Structures are given as structure tokens and as C-alpha cells.
Amino acid sequence: MTCLKAIIIRELLRFLHQRERFLAALVRPLVWLFIFGAGFRAALGLSIIPPYETYIRYETYIVPGLCAMIVLFNAMQSSLSMVYDREMGSMRLLLTAPVPRWWILLAKLLASALVSALQCVVFLAIAWVFDIRMQWGGYLALLPALFLVGLMLGAMGLFLSAMISRLQNFAGVMNFVIFPMFFLSTALYPLWRMQENAPHIAAVVVWNPFTYAVELIRFALYQRLEPVALLWVCVCTIGFFSLSLFGYDPKKPFSKAKVG
Amino acid sequence: MTDAVVLENVDLSYGSRTVLSQFSLRLAEGSFTALLGPNGAGKSTIFNLIAGLLLPDRGDVRVMGQSTTRTRAGLRDVGMVFQQSALDLELSVVQNLRYFAGLHGMKKPGDRIQKLLAQLGLEGRERSSVRDLNGGHRRRLEIARALLPDPKILLLDEPTTGLDPASKQAIVDSVHAMSARGVTVLWITHLLDELWPEDEVIVLQAGQIASRGGFAELGGAEKLSQHYAGHERPQL
Numbered sequence: 001m002t003c004l005k006a007i008i009i010r011e012l013l014r015f016l017h018q019r020e021r022f023l024a025a026l027v028r029p030l031v032w033l034f035i036f037g038a039g040f041r042a043a044l045g046l047s048i049i050p051p052y053e054t055y056i057r058y059e060t061y062i063v064p065g066l067c068a069m070i071v072l073f074n075a076m077q078s079s080l081s082m083v084y085d086r087e088m089g090s091m092r093l094l095l096t097a098p099v100p101r102w103w104i105l106l107a108k109l110l111a112s113a114l115v116s117a118l119q120c121v122v123f124l125a126i127a128w129v130f131d132i133r134m135q136w137g138g139y140l141a142l143l144p145a146l147f148l149v150g151l152m153l154g155a156m157g158l159f160l161s162a163m164i165s166r167l168q169n170f171a172g173v174m175n176f177v178i179f180p181m182f183f184l185s186t187a188l189y190p191l192w193r194m195q196e197n198a199p200h201i202a203a204v205v206v207w208n209p210f211t212y213a214v215e216l217i218r219f220a221l222y223q224r225l226e227p228v229a230l231l232w233v234c235v236c237t238i239g240f241f242s243l244s245l246f247g248y249d250p251k252k253p254f255s256k257a258k259v260g
Numbered sequence: 261m262t263d264a265v266v267l268e269n270v271d272l273s274y275g276s277r278t279v280l281s282q283f284s285l286r287l288a289e290g291s292f293t294a295l296l297g298p299n300g301a302g303k304s305t306i307f308n309l310i311a312g313l314l315l316p317d318r319g320d321v322r323v324m325g326q327s328t329t330r331t332r333a334g335l336r337d338v339g340m341v342f343q344q345s346a347l348d349l350e351l352s353v354v355q356n357l358r359y360f361a362g363l364h365g366m367k368k369p370g371d372r373i374q375k376l377l378a379q380l381g382l383e384g385r386e387r388s389s390v391r392d393l394n395g396g397h398r399r400r401l402e403i404a405r406a407l408l409p410d411p412k413i414l415l416l417d418e419p420t421t422g423l424d425p426a427s428k429q430a431i432v433d434s435v436h437a438m439s440a441r442g443v444t445v446l447w448i449t450h451l452l453d454e455l456w457p458e459d460e461v462i463v464l465q466a467g468q469i470a471s472r473g474g475f476a477e478l479g480g481a482e483k484l485s486q487h488y489a490g491h492e493r494p495q496l
Contacts, residue, residue, distance in 0.1 A: 006362020014350045089344035096311045097363040098335035250315045 003099050004107040011111035014081070015118075025073060025119050026126070029066035033059055033127060040188070049190055051222035059132050063124070064218035065187025067142075068210065070123055071116040071150050076178055078112040079157030083164050095248075102245055105158060109241070112157070113150025120146050138221040145220035149213040152233045155240035156209075162247025185211040186218075209236040262325075264289045264413050264444035265310055270319035272305060279305045280467045283319075287446060289412075292439040294455050294475070295448045296484065297464030303448045304343065306464075307417050310446070311340055324412060336364060339411030341402050341419040343448075347390045353377070353401055354386040357408060364409045376404040379434075395422035403431060414438065417448045428454070452481040
């Protein structure tokens with residue numbers, strides 16, 4: 001537990017020391033919410049779909065997607081910092097700790113999920129000030145959902161950090177992971193809209209784990225549980241985490257090349 | 261005397277490149293052993309195996325009697341100074357040490373941290389960002405970090421890199437003093453002037469022990485440097 005606490009405190013301190021990172025993490029979804037949201041509101045019509053029981057503003061619709069976006073970017077930032085730590089050498093400190101490696105990776109994952117949840121809380125507080133509000137119960141129900149999504153996307157980031165050998169290769173992750181994951185999901189537009197206009201894209205959206213992360217958050221905000229989304233998020237978390245363990249196994253050839 | 265570190269018939273390859281083949285090594289408790297050899301001889305690989313960063317393809321690595329392939333508990337007794345800095349530049353001096361203490365399960369490291377900072381001439385810099393420290397101070401901080409859990413084994417990979425002569429001498433002397441108090445030391449270096457006549461020296465070449473014996477017994481700096489002939493001459 002002392003090890004877990006040390007890793008969580010370190011991640012929080014690093015996050016607080018990197019003020020630009022905190023600012024960027026907030027500005028990105030706020031730009032979507034207030035600028036793109038205003039533009040898209042006119043172009044997109046939303047019907048009443050679960051969990052909504054009445055017509056909602058477009059800004060309200062995209063809040064869950066933007067929360068998931070914050071978690072996604074933070075997971076990738078955490079993954080990037082793992083690659084950076086490995087290049088700079090400080091990863092060795094973590095990997096030589098006298099605790100099992102799976103425990104170290106799990107602690108990193110929990111720390112990353114916690115930082116993501118904190119960022120989302122600040123984002124929702126700003127949205128609340130600008131009159132984009134949910135019920136208080138929704139905010140409470142959101143916390144475990146955010147944490148679960150943080151674990152899933154954090155595990156994906158861990159896996160990517162095990163696969164990426166150099167910092168320079170990380171730019172590719174932006175193009176091939178973050179943007180497709182975000183845009184090919186229900187974060188910005190509902191699935192029925194895509195099924196009507198671009199069924200082939202809708203088919204991809206249905207298989208995108210990020211879609212289920214968004215829906216888990218969306219339903220949680222309305223104090224409802226979406227079991228399919230929960231199942232997808234749990235299965236993907238276990239899958240990505242298992243792959244990360246494989247990636248950081250000191251017996252694996254690619255793992256050897258990175259420390260040797 | 262029992263062995264603090266044992267490598268037994270270790271095979272290790274990076275892909276198709278074999279680095280160690282049937283390699284065995286024993287370090288007695290309280291011994292001071294310098295590991296010399298040209299670049300690529302396998303020194304850092306041995307360091308990484310003992311540190312638990314690598315696991316052997318075959319064979320066994322035991323630290324304080326515990327196999328690193330089965331448990332990482334033995335690493336609790338190992339302090340390490342890596343060739344490349346392992347400090348977190350985003351944190352302060354004291355935050356770096358507290359982080360490491362936490363990783364090693366130390367619950368109240370405050371007094372030990374203060375003692376080590378004073379010992380290594382870093383008092384008054386507790387709140388300084390590591391980013392603002394010069395190379396010598398960063399190296400001292402690395403050594404403070406390695407000593408924090410009061411290790412029984414100290415692994416040092418070129419630990420005096422970047423230090424001025426006085427600081428370098430102070431580190432060499434204090435590590436030798438620790439060895440005299442029973443700490444097992446494995447010191448990887450190219451700098452033969454860091455060694456004392458009674459130190460044990462292992463010269464590694466192409467993943468094999470080319471020679472092993474006392475520093476003076478092997479002919480001191482002049483003769484040892486010949487082991488590097490055709491590879492790389494050490495700094496003297």
C-alpha cells in the first residue's frame with residue numbers, strides 16, 4: 001500500500017507541477033463545449049433517446065463525450081510520460097521496486113484514473129457555472145463511471161507505452177488512436193444519426209470501446225446503468241491490462257531491448 | 261561467508277544476439293567488486309539482471325538468497341545508482357526521495373532523508389527542483405536515493421560520472437567504508453583510479469569473465485588496462 005500511495009502522490013504532484021498540462025486538459029473540452037457546441041447545435045438535431053427523457057441542448061449531449069475525451073487525453077498523456085520516463089531512465093526506479101510488476105502497473109493505472117477523474121470534476125464545475133447542469137445524484141453516480149473509464153483508457157495507454165519504443169513514435173498515436181477513437185464514437189453525435197447517414201461508419205462506432213466509455217458516462221450522469229457499456233468497459237480494461245503485463249514482462253524480447 | 265548475489269549458469273540474449281552464455285558469478289557478503297570491461301561486454305546486463313530489470317532466459321539469479329525469477333522481495337535490500345539518471349525532474353529533491361522511499365515500503369523516511377542529505381552535502385536543497393540542480397548534485401542525490409533503504413547490496417554503474425575530483429573521492433571513500441561495514445558493493449567503472457589495491461576486480465569480455473582477482477594482484481591500473489587493448493582504453 002505504501003508503494004501504491006507513493007505512485008499516486010507522485011502522479012498528483014507531477015500533474016500539479018505541470019500547470020500547462022492542466023490548462024490544456026481543460027481548454028480542449030471547453031473549446032468543444034462552447035465553440036463547436038454552439039456551431040453544431042444549429043446543424044444537428046437530436047431526438048429523444050435514452051437516457052434522455054426530453055429534448056436536450058446539444059451542449060448537454062456532448063458533456064459525457066467531453067468527459068471521456070478528458071480521460072482519453074489524460075490516459076495518453078500518462079502513456080507518453082511512461083515512454084518519456086523510460087527514455088530518461090526514471091522508469092528503472094519503478095521497475096526495480098521490490099513489489100510485483102503487475103502491482104506497479106496497477107498502481108500507475110489507479111493514479112492515472114484518479115487524475116482523470118479530478119480533471120473531469122473541474123470541467124463539470126466550469127460547465128455548471130455556464131448553466132450546463134445535471135442532477136446532483138448524477139454527479140455522484142458519475143464518479144465510479146469516470147474511474148472505470150479511466151482504468152480502461154489508462155490500461156490502453158499502458159499497453160501502448162509498452163509497445164512504443166521511442167518518444168518520436170508517439171505522434172502517430174495521436175493520428176491513429178486518439179482522433180479515430182474520439183470521432184468514431186458517440187461522443188459528438190448519436191449512433192442513430194450515423195446509422196442514417198453513414199451506416200459503414202456506424203458499424204465501426206459499434207465496435208469502438210470508446211463508444212461504450214462515453215455511454216457508460218452518459219447513463220451514469222442520469223443515474224442509470226448501461227449494462228452493455230459496463231461489460232465492454234470491464235472486458236476491455238482486463239484485456240488491455242493483460243496485454244500491458246505482457247508488454248512489461250522482463251522476459252519478453254522487446255521488454256529486454258528497452259532496459260538493456 | 262555467504263553469498264549476497266549469485267548468478268548461476270545464466271543465458272541471456274537480445275533477440276539473436278547472445279550476451280551471456282552459461283555465465284556464473286558469486287559476490288560474497290561485504291565484498292567490494294569492481295566490474296570492468298569494454299563497452300558491450302555485458303556489464304550493464306549483469307547489473308540489470310541483479311536489479312531485476314531483466315530475467316534470465318535460463319539459469320538463476322539470487323539476491324540475498326531469493327531468486328529474482330520467483331520474488332522481488334530480495335530487491336528490498338538492493339540500492340542502485342544507474343549509469344543514466346533516474347531522477348524525476350518534475351519533483352523536488354525531497355519529493356524524489358520520498359517517492360523512492362514509498363516504492364521501497366518505507367513508512368516514515370523523514371529522519372533518514374535528512375541524515376543522508378546532510379551526509380552528501382545536499383542540506384538546504386530539500387525543496388529545490390531537481391531540474392535546477394547541477395550534474396554533481398544530481399549524482400549525489402542519486403547516491404542518497406540508493407542509500408535510503410539502508411541496503412545490504414549496492415549496485416553502482418559508473419556512479420562518479422559528472423562529479424568534480426573532490427566529490428568523486430568522497431563517494432569512492434564512503435562506498436569503500438560501507439563495504440567495510442558489511443555492505444556488498446558491485447561497482448561498474450572504466451576509471452581504474454577509483455579502485456583500492458585490496459578491491460576485487462572482474463574483467464569482463466564478450467560476456468565471459470576474462471580475469472578475476474585483487475586489483476593489486478592483477479597488476480593494478482597499468483596491467484588491467486591491457487585487457488581493453490583492441491577495444492577501448494580506459495581513462496586513467
